[in-house]
Amino acid sequence: MRKTNSTNALNEAQLIRNCGVVHALSIIGGRWKPTILFNLLYGKMRYNELLKSIPGVSERMLIAQLRELEQHGLIKRIVYPEVPPKVEYELTTVGKSAGPMLQGISDWGNKLRNKKNTVTKKMVSISPA
Amino acid sequence: MRKTNSTNALNEAQLIRNCGVVHALSIIGGRWKPTILFNLLYGKMRYNELLKSIPGVSERMLIAQLRELEQHGLIKRIVYPEVPPKVEYELTTVGKSAGPMLQGISDWGNKLRNKKNTVTKKMVSISPA
DNA sequence: TCGCATACTTACTTTTTTGTCAGTACTTAA
């Protein structure tokens, strides 16, 4: 559970208020959220589909992140009153608005990774035979 | 200390490999890094200047984040052999390349916050006198 | 020789995040 009076929580709250980046990251950051959002960029998905298409997530984590995204208004939860149950998750307008930003972050991250690989390759080619 | 064989670490490593966003966030994310980077966007700064201009950071945290940014090649540490010591931190080319991305994230975060405030204001104006 | 200024470091504690795993609810079909 989250404390509200810990220095940690107060620092975070202050930064969220004053720094747009920290605020944004408090919404789209975290271990699994970016991947979830990328999946949903292509259209709505069922809970189980998400679970299968994200290697490594546990059910608990998936649900937790979906709930947070929902609370922040990035995704919509659509329940079909059927048995067995069927629930779909879909980006809201706000969620879709994160698309270009996510792409920007992704591009920067990938560029950096590729650069690092290039450097590594160079170093390898320099190393003694 | 970080384990290397925990599920947590393995999951993170995998996501860093496959998701540009997670990779980028592993570099510019965290409690204080965005603020540090924003400060340095305007030019180099001394350790103490950073410490004073970022309310709430402890010395330990500042140093830790500076070290990580340095290791990832975003900032350069410039030591002047003087007494008392003088150390300046400056963005590298890679660090500067993060500027537009940070601005993009910041803009999105701020827009979201303002939207929320608007809604709140509306609700206040509706509430009984 | 004492304190000051600067830039850290270290040991330890608290808080937060992430992971594990078993269990729930409901209906249909075998």
Add this chain to the structure above:
DNA sequence: TTAAGTACTGACAAAAAAGTAAGTATGCGA
């Protein structure tokens, strides 16, 4: 009556991130 399918929930444990507080090194000036 039993298993299967779907979408979860809850109790607990491990790991990671953040915070606290005291200490280090160096040379200068009083």
